[in-house]
Amino acid sequence: MAITDTYNRDANQIPITGLDLITSKAITYAAATTGAVGATDLFTITGTVALRIFAICDTSLTGAGATLEVGIAGATNGLIAQTTGTDIDAGMVWIDATPATIQALPALSILDDKTIIQTIGTNPVTAGVINYYCC
Numbered sequence: 001m002a003i004t005d006t007y008n009r010d011a012n013q014i015p016i017t018g019l020d021l022i023t024s025k026a027i028t029y030a031a032a033t034t035g036a037v038g039a040t041d042l043f044t045i046t047g048t049v050a051l052r053i054f055a056i057c058d059t060s061l062t063g064a065g066a067t068l069e070v071g072i073a074g075a076t077n078g079l080i081a082q083t084t085g086t087d088i089d090a091g092m093v094w095i096d097a098t099p100a101t102i103q104a105l106p107a108l109s110i111l112d113d114k115t116i117i118q119t120i121g122t123n124p125v126t127a128g129v130i131n132y133y134c135c
Contacts, residue, residue, distance in 0.1 A: 022135040026058075027118070028128075035063060035125035042070065043116040043134045050108045053079050053116065053134050055094040061085040061128030067121045070132075072111070076119040079109060085125045094130070 025042050029035035045051070053070060061068075066085035071078035081097040092099040095106045116134065 022133055024131055024133045026129065026131045028059075029061065029063075029125040029130075031063065031124040031126040035066070035120065035127070037120050037122065037124055039073075039076070039117045039119045041115050042118055042132050045111045045114045045116065048110065048112045050110050051134055052106050052108055053095075053132065054103070054106060055080070055088075055130045055132045057088045057090055057092045057094060057099070057128065057130050059127070059129040060089040061125050061130070063124050063126040063128075065123040066125045067123075068125065069119050069121070070116065071119070072114045072116060076117065079106075079116065082121065085120075085128070088128070088130070 023043060027034055027040070034040070043053075055070075063085050067082050068080075068085055068088070069077035069082040070080035080095060083094065083097050083099065088094055088099050092101055093103040095103050118132070
């Protein structure tokens, strides 16, 4: 039988067929630094890539009036819609404007030579921890 599919392989030459190609970035928020209003680089995409991005909140976010979104320059909410920071609580999955404890995987997005950014708008995020995943 001929193999008709192409797979990335791990160090042992075993095909990687699921969400095994995951990179992550954790952010611990503090108002004057990592929680300050503005953009933060999350992941750098080299070449053309089909990907999914989601976040898991480890520690509830705080910061009155703080908003967060994920995207690229010129489309800062293109991957995860703007969300009020205090709506992102520990144990929640964040893929859209309404974080929840259970979410379906988001749709694939296609990017070419872009940097995925998180943008904090309006007011700082004063505390909390989010782990971002790109697969």
